[in-house]
Amino acid sequence: GEAGGDDNSGDGGGEGGGGSESGTIGLLLPEDRTTRYEAFDRPYIEDKIAELCEGCDVQYSNAGEDVNTQKQQFDAMLTQGVDVIILDAVESTSTSAWVEEAAAEGVPVVAYDRLAEGPIDAYVSYDNVRVGELQGQTLLDALGPDAEGANVVMINGSPTDPNAAMFKEGAHSVIDQSANVVFEQDVDGWQAPDAGQDMTDAIEALGDDGFDAVYVGNDGMAAAVITALESAGITDVPVGGQDAELAGLQRIVAGQQSFTIYKALQQEAETTAEIAVALLRGEDIADLAPDSADSPTDSGIPSRLFDPVAVTVDNILDTVVADGFYTVEDICTAEYADACAAAGIS
Amino acid sequence: MSKDLAPDPRLLVRERGLAGYVEDFRRRLRGGELGSLPVIIGMIVIAIVFEAQTGSFLTPRNLTNISVYIAGPGIMAVGIVLVLLLGEIDLSVGSMAGLSAALWAVLSVSNGVNDLVAIVLAIGAGAVVGSVHGFFFAKVGVPAFVVTLAGFLGWSGVQIWVMGDEGTINIPRDSFVRDLNSFYFSDIAAAYVLAAVVTGGYVFALWRQERRRQAAGLPTRPTSEIALRGALVAAAAFITAYTLNQHRGLPLALVIFLVVLLLADFMVRRTTYGRQIFAVGGNAEAARRAGINVDRVRLTVFVIGGALAALGGLFYAAQAGGASKSLGSGNLLMNVIAAAVIGGTSLFGGRGWIWSALLGTLVIQSITTGLNLMGMSSEIQYMITGAVLLLAVVLDSVSRQTQRSAGRT
Amino acid sequence: MSKDLAPDPRLLVRERGLAGYVEDFRRRLRGGELGSLPVIIGMIVIAIVFEAQTGSFLTPRNLTNISVYIAGPGIMAVGIVLVLLLGEIDLSVGSMAGLSAALWAVLSVSNGVNDLVAIVLAIGAGAVVGSVHGFFFAKVGVPAFVVTLAGFLGWSGVQIWVMGDEGTINIPRDSFVRDLNSFYFSDIAAAYVLAAVVTGGYVFALWRQERRRQAAGLPTRPTSEIALRGALVAAAAFITAYTLNQHRGLPLALVIFLVVLLLADFMVRRTTYGRQIFAVGGNAEAARRAGINVDRVRLTVFVIGGALAALGGLFYAAQAGGASKSLGSGNLLMNVIAAAVIGGTSLFGGRGWIWSALLGTLVIQSITTGLNLMGMSSEIQYMITGAVLLLAVVLDSVSRQTQRSAGRT
Amino acid sequence: MTATAAPVLALRGVSKRFGAVQALTDVDLEIRPGRVTALVGDNGAGKSTLIKTIAGVHAIDSGTISWKGKDVRVARPADAQDLGIATVYQDLSLCDNLDVVANLFLGREVRRWGVLDQVTMEKRSRELLDSLSIRIPSVRIPIASLSGGQRQVVAIARALVGSPEVVILDEPTAALGVEQTAQVLDLVERLREQGLAVVLISHSIADVRAVADEVAVLRLGRNNGVFDVATTTGEDIIAAITGATDNAVTRRRTRKDGSDSHE
Amino acid sequence: MTATAAPVLALRGVSKRFGAVQALTDVDLEIRPGRVTALVGDNGAGKSTLIKTIAGVHAIDSGTISWKGKDVRVARPADAQDLGIATVYQDLSLCDNLDVVANLFLGREVRRWGVLDQVTMEKRSRELLDSLSIRIPSVRIPIASLSGGQRQVVAIARALVGSPEVVILDEPTAALGVEQTAQVLDLVERLREQGLAVVLISHSIADVRAVADEVAVLRLGRNNGVFDVATTTGEDIIAAITGATDNAVTRRRTRKDGSDSHE
Numbered sequence A: 001g002e003a004g005g006d007d008n009s010g011d012g013g014g015e016g017g018g019g020s021e022s023g024t025i026g027l028l029l030p031e032d033r034t035t036r037y038e039a040f041d042r043p044y045i046e047d048k049i050a051e052l053c054e055g056c057d058v059q060y061s062n063a064g065e066d067v068n069t070q071k072q073q074f075d076a077m078l079t080q081g082v083d084v085i086i087l088d089a090v091e092s093t094s095t096s097a098w099v100e101e102a103a104a105e106g107v108p109v110v111a112y113d114r115l116a117e118g119p120i121d122a123y124v125s126y127d128n129v130r131v132g133e134l135q136g137q138t139l140l141d142a143l144g145p146d147a148e149g150a151n152v153v154m155i156n157g158s159p160t161d162p163n164a165a166m167f168k169e170g171a172h173s174v175i176d177q178s179a180n181v182v183f184e185q186d187v188d189g190w191q192a193p194d195a196g197q198d199m200t201d202a203i204e205a206l207g208d209d210g211f212d213a214v215y216v217g218n219d220g221m222a223a224a225v226i227t228a229l230e231s232a233g234i235t236d237v238p239v240g241g242q243d244a245e246l247a248g249l250q251r252i253v254a255g256q257q258s259f260t261i262y263k264a265l266q267q268e269a270e271t272t273a274e275i276a277v278a279l280l281r282g283e284d285i286a287d288l289a290p291d292s293a294d295s296p297t298d299s300g301i302p303s304r305l306f307d308p309v310a311v312t313v314d315n316i317l318d319t320v321v322a323d324g325f326y327t328v329e330d331i332c333t334a335e336y337a338d339a340c341a342a343a344g345i346s
Numbered sequence B, C: 001m002s003k004d005l006a007p008d009p010r011l012l013v014r015e016r017g018l019a020g021y022v023e024d025f026r027r028r029l030r031g032g033e034l035g036s037l038p039v040i041i042g043m044i045v046i047a048i049v050f051e052a053q054t055g056s057f058l059t060p061r062n063l064t065n066i067s068v069y070i071a072g073p074g075i076m077a078v079g080i081v082l083v084l085l086l087g088e089i090d091l092s093v094g095s096m097a098g099l100s101a102a103l104w105a106v107l108s109v110s111n112g113v114n115d116l117v118a119i120v121l122a123i124g125a126g127a128v129v130g131s132v133h134g135f136f137f138a139k140v141g142v143p144a145f146v147v148t149l150a151g152f153l154g155w156s157g158v159q160i161w162v163m164g165d166e167g168t169i170n171i172p173r174d175s176f177v178r179d180l181n182s183f184y185f186s187d188i189a190a191a192y193v194l195a196a197v198v199t200g201g202y203v204f205a206l207w208r209q210e211r212r213r214q215a216a217g218l219p220t221r222p223t224s225e226i227a228l229r230g231a232l233v234a235a236a237a238f239i240t241a242y243t244l245n246q247h248r249g250l251p252l253a254l255v256i257f258l259v260v261l262l263l264a265d266f267m268v269r270r271t272t273y274g275r276q277i278f279a280v281g282g283n284a285e286a287a288r289r290a291g292i293n294v295d296r297v298r299l300t301v302f303v304i305g306g307a308l309a310a311l312g313g314l315f316y317a318a319q320a321g322g323a324s325k326s327l328g329s330g331n332l333l334m335n336v337i338a339a340a341v342i343g344g345t346s347l348f349g350g351r352g353w354i355w356s357a358l359l360g361t362l363v364i365q366s367i368t369t370g371l372n373l374m375g376m377s378s379e380i381q382y383m384i385t386g387a388v389l390l391l392a393v394v395l396d397s398v399s400r401q402t403q404r405s406a407g408r409t
Numbered sequence D, E: 001m002t003a004t005a006a007p008v009l010a011l012r013g014v015s016k017r018f019g020a021v022q023a024l025t026d027v028d029l030e031i032r033p034g035r036v037t038a039l040v041g042d043n044g045a046g047k048s049t050l051i052k053t054i055a056g057v058h059a060i061d062s063g064t065i066s067w068k069g070k071d072v073r074v075a076r077p078a079d080a081q082d083l084g085i086a087t088v089y090q091d092l093s094l095c096d097n098l099d100v101v102a103n104l105f106l107g108r109e110v111r112r113w114g115v116l117d118q119v120t121m122e123k124r125s126r127e128l129l130d131s132l133s134i135r136i137p138s139v140r141i142p143i144a145s146l147s148g149g150q151r152q153v154v155a156i157a158r159a160l161v162g163s164p165e166v167v168i169l170d171e172p173t174a175a176l177g178v179e180q181t182a183q184v185l186d187l188v189e190r191l192r193e194q195g196l197a198v199v200l201i202s203h204s205i206a207d208v209r210a211v212a213d214e215v216a217v218l219r220l221g222r223n224n225g226v227f228d229v230a231t232t233t234g235e236d237i238i239a240a241i242t243g244a245t246d247n248a249v250t251r252r253r254t255r256k257d258g259s260d261s262h263e
Ligand SMILES: Nc1ncnc2c1ncn2[C@@H]1O[C@H](COP(=O)(O)OP(=O)(O)OP(=O)(O)O)[C@@H](O)[C@H]1O
Pocket: B406, B407, B408, B409, D018, D019, D021, D023, D041, D042, D043, D044, D045, D046, D047, D048, D049, D050, D090, E136, E137, E144, E145, E146, E147, E148, E149, E150, E175, E177
């Protein structure tokens, strides 16, 4: 990548190394209401960049789930003269014009987590459709032999969130093969209380025995769904979420929730940071992004795609805890100590 | 001196007996002074339509659910009604609700503060936030719309900040907040006793007042009217109690909501302070000239509104199973304001009543629940909710048309 | 007959010359009649602070970006100003904007309708939607708040439904809509000519009017004032033109926004219709008694508001790079209303001016852009935006305090 | 001129109810060109309500309104204006947020090439106000900052902006000073001389006797007689208004005359 | 009684400006117990502005207000009420959305065990209104549906609910019928007999001469003389008000006397 505006040439304290040891990397994340972006993605990426490149700055913006806000933040980064942009798009299909603009200024763009359209330089992600498939599959697994012909309630993410549509698509592709979806509702804005109401109304419409499992878009809504089920006295129905939020893991330990989907964010984030720094330095990224992906606008994008993992009570220690995503102390608070002990988590 | 001044001969006095009521009703119908009747009719229509479509709308279980759901938004709507009576608006209720839930969760779950203390602190924080809004509005003179819009943004920032790294915090199993959603007085007696107390209290108060009026030589209502009103209240109360007992009994949430409604209604209609709220909402300058401390009334109403929003936020968290960064965003604000307006409280101040919080949340919740039962896809839900909202108010507006131009002097 | 009635001896006439202006200004300062000055000062402070913090706030590029960003919300804010002048509110602008973008995209991209025809149809749809709101408000008498709240829900349902299976539709490379965001008149002359036309038109109109007033024997402004005002407008126009030319030239978006502003301002201040809007907003019953067709005024204002929201929606889609199911939801509605209010238009009707749409969107956009440049974390952004919004209005409110109790009669 | 020309406007059997209040019952009224009809009555007698039905503010419940012999429907104020009825309301009905000029020409703006002609309107405003001898700081300040009397004069001047055939004045001099009152009475006489029909509501028997040709009395929402001013005493009119010859006015007068006659 | 007791309220050098309008300039006024002081002046002379400074509605720009000899600051209406000043404003200042009883007792509600005592308030309202001979359909209907005169009586009755020492009446009879006007004048005399100080603003020279002890004239925002009613003619007062002996009133009278003397 070429050095951005001359206004930030002095930033890095002017180390030798061909001028590429200083620079600014822009980080654009899509929203701030779930745990992952602020608590994990951002610190992982920032720390890794700091580690790889002492003179580098990270400029961070969070779009709060609004495309136009993100576009403005994108422009602000170009104005500030960043050298590389890491973009986790709110609407990955809207971005081609922006990315072109950045490309015209010689600012490479790394698509993070969501495959942004336009001439991006690299793509690092978990495949969202794959996440949905895994959700569906794990839910069926939780039902075991009863899965064939089982009745499933689906509480999906926001109807206006394109990612929710991908999760939904993936989940359907699996669930529809062997089970029936008897009640399905999209929850505007991923609002947990609304999800809880939808669940209660589903119970009302289907009867206590009218369903065998509940697919929920994320852990936040799963909390409300479980509350609704428990209010109705139903405790033996598998409920699955996504995100591996602490509260979700605790529910899994306590036996309230069957699984969540864990994406090893650290891997994903750090790989992205490495790619970004490499682009900043003008280095080759073939090793870091060995895969190839096609977007509607571009093909053969150097990529690195990871596989998501379904976390159940059985593999918490091997996944989230082993990765240091959460410690046992985080999960096993006083409230959950007994459950942890019972599940052999210590 | 008051020679022939007794009753004005042009005042049409209601005839005694049933005929009088019928005539009175027909006159009101023509004059468009129907009060909450159109909304109540609208709700009955909604209930019938959904029952016909789903067959499970009018089950005790569904009605119980509705009664639990309305508590949170309903309590917030009580605060909004008070603010609307002042002629102002509060756009920050959703953020305040989310902030209060976040504070409670962080204090009680993460920091080990005693549960009830944390609840009190969270509600207190709502009051403090309300007082900040009230200060800027009443003392500094910034329009309430702008103050609470700033609050809407600012407090949800604080909410995210308070939640910190935790996206969601589960409600502990033994927390009182969980009971807000799931505790039921399962003893059959509870619901019936409450119904009896409400009915008895209502009739007694009415009867006491009429006796005092009679003693003072003022016109009184006929005993038949007291009996009729008592019978209506009794019917509503006992049918509700019966229905609730068919499922799991009297929900704690409903009890708290009713207590808030009754207290607020008492405050608004029976105390000097309530009178002052109406006066300020009707004509702030006239209220000031009458010696009312307008700033104080404004400030305190925002404090009460903030505390109620915070309390509502706890109910909302109980429903969601936990506090989160996004709790209280979304359509909550619009629903709460819409509830107050649909229930018959004017946006322009000085006109309305507390019970519109109950009526309005009932209408909105019935629509949502009914559409969910029907399994409508969400975009259709949006459209139908919009249309029904409109219809619920159209009936009222059409009847009011006739009296629209009734100018003054 | 008009023997000694010439000027009222108690009216303090401004002295001629500079001293007169200074005195006049000091009097206004004390009396709290500062108009938009506090907001303009607020904006200058914001600009200075952000420039100091980021070093790139005042670059031609950033200022150009801001000028492009404000076009969409600003055009919607013009519609909101009109509705606020009526004393009403429109909560559906965001949904209408989103719907219009969705319609345009589906028609033009998915169904192959000619681009410009699709644009006209989308804007027309906005007008139709506005007329539906206007009908229910003006003719049926449902409060505008409720109508547009229903619209807010209903139209966003329609938007999702129109988008159907397509989550997002990209704007084609050759579409005119893309130009709304990215076309610049790169010829240096364009910006300067526009600046010259604006300044010239302003001074000419002022001068013509003063000549007619002189001819009619009415009090006139001194020539020095005309010169001063002309100089200020010229300075603002040419500095803007110069700045824009430093980057990529005059953005099409800004030109369209200015045209909308000028037309709306002309309509509001110079035509009978504009006068009627103010009258209905000030006292609808008095307007009706003056023979104004109040219903027609209300209906048409909602139609104009709808069309402007639809136009704004296209700009918004251009900025986002495509139409989507969520376009127009989020904080757009609040930002647009806040812009109108911050710019100095009253929420209570009959007071305000069109330019508040420009001032208000500028303030809000400057804050957002500045915070983006600083890379603030989002919860801090929320808090700061809230605080700055409040501050931008506090100055105005405090100065107005002094005249608050200036009751009547 | 004083001969009984055909009535330009006639009300027959007009009734109007507000909720539980029967404000007007079977009221008749005739208004003739070139004559000043005073409408008097106690507070709350229904005078304002009656003229509001003529002006199209309230629709009538029953009865007929006829204009030059033809029955008409006056459903909106605009209808009354189209007929040529100009009304000065008791509550003035001005837009507080607009300035004096805008209020004067509201609904009848002067235009030039389709655009408001502010200069002409301002000029005519000054002339109109001068002719009513009112001193107003500036015709460009909002009505909200005028004194009670200044507003009332603005409201009266408004009625003269069009070219009405019937002018209805509801207590036009209530807030006016002695000089302005005299001007308004002069104005009423000028209007009569121009052949217009004038309806004047007033509580001042002196003013009524000074300018009116005939006096219609309302009492408790019903007609209580029409008197020819030339042949009736003030006492008779007051008696018709209050419904009794023994009333606070006569009592007060008797007391005054009896006790201290320094007056 | 007519001896000059010490003034209960005295204004010295009071000035007040609204924006570009200098509404009051160096005005002095003295109000004494047991006396009725009439405040007269042309429309826009500043009468209402002056009494609003006393009532605490407008803060004064300069000058002093003294109560029983001590300088006081009257910054808010509540301050004036605490001193014992009751004011009836020209615009009535009622809350349109509240009913008659609520308006009468606004700010001075009667309570019983901390709760509004509706029964007592309604009873006293009826008594108060009866004593002013007004007929109001029901004391439980909102002020918005009352006639102009009915509202004015409600506003006057309000001033009597507390137990004031000074009562200020700004054109209290403007909208009143003959009977109600007589009742209000009776009321003013009763108040004087009770030793209260009364300030009466009125445009009716007859009313002023009937009840006032002295007349203070304002002209264009300045004092223009204080007259003792017993020793001054109505013409003198009018001349002081209009600032000229040749004015519309005298012209009108001369014309009338000259032309048609059928009156
Ligand atoms: N909009 C309304 N709603 C209900 N009642 C009304 C309304 N307008 C008038 N009234 C009632 O109708 C009666 C007549 O009122 P109206 O204003 O016509 O009296 P008026 O003769 O003009 O009295 P005044 O001399 O005091 O102005 C009154 O008793 C009043 O309370």
